[in-house]
Amino acid sequence: MQIEKFNPSAVDKKWQKFWDQNKVFKASDSKNLKKYYCLEMFPYPSGKIHMGHVRNYTLGDVIAHYKRLNGYNVLHPMGWDSFGMPAENAAIQNKLHPKDWTLKNIEVMKAQLKLLGFSIDWDRELSTCDSDYYTHQQKFFLDLYEKGLVYKKESLVNWDPVDNTVLANEQVIDGKGWRSGAPVVQKKLSQWFFKITSFAEDLDQSLNGLTEWPEKVKLMQKNWIGKSEGCEIIFKIKNTKDTKNINIFTTRPDTIFGASFLALAVDHPLSENYLNDQKYQKFKEACYQSANTEETLAKTDKIGFKTDYVAEHPFIKGKTIPIFFSNFVLMGYGTGAIFGCPAHDQRDLEFANKYGLEVIPVILPPNENEKTFKIQNEAYIGEGKIYNSDFLNNLSVHEGKKTIIKKIEQNKIGTSKVTFRLRDWGISRQRYWGCPIPILYDDTGNAIPVDKKDLPVKLPEDISFEKPGNPLDHHPSWKFVKCKKTGTTLIRETDTLDTFVDSSWYFLRFCSSKLKESGYADSDVKYWMPVDQYIGGVEHAILHLLYSRFFTRAITTGTKNEMKEPFKGLFTQGMVCHKTFKNSEGKWIFPEEVFEKDGKFFEEKTNQEVTVGPSESMSKSKKNVVDPQTVINLYGADAVRWFVLSDSPPERDIQWSDEGISGSYKFIQKIWLISEMIQVIPANLKMNDGDKSSIEKLIHKLIKDITYNIDHFHFNVAVAKFYEFTNHLSKILHENKGEQEYLKNIFKDFLILIYPFVPHIASESWEKLKIKEKINQQKWPVFKQELLKEEIINLVIQINGKKRAVLEVEPNQSEEVLFKKCTELDSVNKFLDGKKIHNKIYVKNKLINLVIK
């Protein structure tokens, strides 16, 4: 019997064409069907797809197929996050227009996604750099402006003085611009902000309702929002003519009797009194310098500048405490002022020890004595009993907080207060390739929103990157607009929006992707939202997801269709990793330039041995990448899909290996071999009832296992279960024990189960079964519980919890019978050895444990 090998290149093409032409994966417009919205994070069109994309979209594709087979109307769209800096950098380097570069990349990457056979509804494709998309974004911006959720303020930014541009934090490397290498300076710029902080409480609280999100991501968001409850306390300044007060924030008002100084941020309003003080200005400089990089911050010494002022202690009559400016207090958090309680805060203690300030313990740890307890170099931050504290004495920390806040409010010297670490979202970027901010300025600099009728504010295409800086700034005409009312010349905002804004609502746009009048239709969004399953990299755990949660709230708040959480289920996948190689010159080289011999690696060009680095996430800079296109050409789409689903659990990193992909290819061939072997079983071959029922049991067990493992995202286990089943099936076929019609029926279910994973070969094999309906029109099989019942079970016999024998018995026998049987076993008896059975545990149909002494 000669069986031809499976030819992926021909078969892949055939089915991709079929799916495309028949719009097999188009979401239905009918809103009566039960829906399922499956979304993977859309890609940035950087050039070509990488393995991370392959993994991400394969995971989503399995879910999308699975839900379709289960009768859902599935929305599985794709788009392009196509604004951003790489396009501009490419433009500068290659003299290509960012638009041309981007569109070309999209074309290439779309073709590559099609080569993998993803079941995407391409009719809903969108691209954020398309004015059909960003016109709605500009309208949302104006809506938020009207709602008071957008404002402009001065803020410090990282400024590259050579490239004349703002840099994001991650583009500042060792204090220098990542491209120019010039030292980055802090510059005050007037920037636009979204008031994300006004949703801080809700963004924090609602995390609890996201039961289908990873705990890790929720925790990261919680920490980022950083809610802390405490109170503000007003301290009176004693020796000043205009009796200014200092408002401080604390989460530990219970330690107020331990206060020994106040510390203020260097840019606190009180510093205005020191504008002409040379010593103070020097001190301020020193603070800014030490604050250069973030990691050194924590290790930097705490330094202070003692003012001439002292504050009155609010509860101890006649007591005054000194006031300092210090580098460890930040203006951006709380009120920019604190009271220092050295005994119970490590930073305060370090500061107090340095400047010789009082250390007054007020919390007594359990098992400590008031007289002997001392604070040395470590502050005590734990629970305990309050002492040295007048009316708070003998209370716990918790009770103390409640009591003192009540007192503070009674005395009108403060109020309880919740503070968040979260800051408002700065959205201005001094960049060309982004969504223009729809704002105009009159000659006095007043901001005037663009009339919604005049949207979109389109990006001009005739721009030049010859001069450094933002091309919109030095465009000859674009930024000048005549005011309709007054006829005067207005000037456009030349900053563009942070690209995170683009990705904060694309999931809404997919619901009504072609709608002209607005960003989305309420009816569409009511039907499709929320996204049932969102899948992407954990690197977006904070910003993208938080911004999307905010934006969804912000644009719908006050409308008829208010929305909160856009993503019901979230799955964060691991990365694709590969070893790194460096040649003898110390340069990174691609894996394909390396060959292996006797466990050592050599460069092909030079035959010299290469240095092998640890396996890391694939990245262009380290060249440890494998191009999906090359692998698809060699092994076909199904083998690649199968590989990225195999072995490693989806949430963990996966190691790319040549053995792995060729193993996957072999498995694809094995499915084909089974499919072909079933076709040529002689008609006279019959199976006996026992063989029939055993394979029937196996397929029902497979249905159960695959269903369970897809539902729980255990795709690697599902893969293992498929291997197990095919091993059995191919054994039957190799031993010539199969009956054609019977096995065809079994195989039919198998193909439906495996179709979401490897749709090309499943479709091709299905066609050979000559069934009228296509595989994509099938229903997900249902397993029969009664078939999963074992006729013979393996009863484990333990002695003192150790396995000593396995008894094959019929299920549901009485304990006495089974117990008698097991004491008749030699393997059990030799351990009993006349000893007394102290106790016996029986777990039905599972085990007997004999406890002997």
Add this chain to the structure above:
RNA sequence: GCCCUCGUGGUGGAAUUGGUAGACACAAAGGACUUAAAAUCCUUGCCCGUAAGGGAGUGCCGGUUCGAGUCCGGCCGAGGGCACCA
């Protein structure tokens, strides 16, 4: 420094509620088929033993339990997040 997660064979990993640890796969060794190779199939896998069988065993130490990879406490190691947040 604070917070979180994870430690299972040579490797990736499995074990759904505490109940046969190592499914499945990769790699390795041996064998079958073949003139040979590729492909395919079979066997092996820590320690003692030819075998039957026994022992140890899920990072380390201890606890709970008839029974612990799984639960609890302490330590060690790896990874991730935040970073003077009052």
